[in-house]
Amino acid sequence: MRLIGMFAVAGAVVLASAAPTAMATAGDDPVATVSPNTVQPGQTVHLALHNCENPGEGGLAEGSLVGGGTTARSPIGITELKAGADGTLVGTATIANAERGTTETIYLACNSNPDEVVEATVTVTH
Template sequence: MRLIGMSAVAGCVALALSVPAAMATPGADPIATVSPNTVQPGQTVHLTLRNCENPGEGGLAEGSLVGGETTARSPIGITELKAGDDGTLVGTATIENAERGTTETIYLACNSNVDKVVETTVTVTR
C-alpha cells in the first residue's frame, strides 16, 4: 500500500534536524514497531521506524482508509514521524475508528524512500 500524500510531504520536509545517519544499516529495509501492541480504542501508541537512509527527512505512519465517502483511517490517522537523537523516527498516535477484537495494520515509510512501506500490527482488545 502506498501512503497517501507521502510524496507531497516528502517534498515539503526541510532538513532542520541534524541526525546521525550512521544508525541506518546500508541496504537494510526499514523496521517498524508499535508499543504497546495490544490496545483499547482511545489509547495512545508509540511508533518507531528504524533504518531510514536520511532520518532527518522524517516519515509518515497511517492506518487503512475506513471507506465510503470519508478520509477517516483505522486504527490511526496520518501521523508525522520525526527523527530522534539516534536517527530512529518516532511518533505517537491515538487508536481511533478501530473495531474491538480485531488486529489492525499500520503502514510506515521514511520520507527518504516513500516506495518502501513497512507494516506493523496492533490488536484492539474487546
C-alpha cells in the same frame, strides 16, 4: 506525500514484527515497531521506524481508509514521524475508528524512501 499514493508504486511491502520489545533485524531495510501492540480504542501508541536512509527527512505513518465517503483512517490517522536522537523516526498516535477484537495494520514509510512501505500491527482488545 500521502502513503496511499505510495501503495500504488511500491514494488514490495516489507513486513515487520510489531512486538514492542522485539526488533527484527532486516539488514538495512526499514523496520517498524508499535508499542504497546495490544490496545483499546482511544489509547495512545508509540511508533518507531528504524533504518531510514536519511532520518532527518522524517516519515509518515497511517492506517487504512475506513471508506464510505470519508477520509477517516483506522486504526490511526496520518501521523508525522520525526528523527529521534539515535536516528530512529518516532511518533505517537491515538487508536481511533478501530473495532474491538480486530488486528489492525499501521503503514509506515521514510520520507527518504517513500516507496518502501513497512507494516506493523496492533490488536484491539474487547
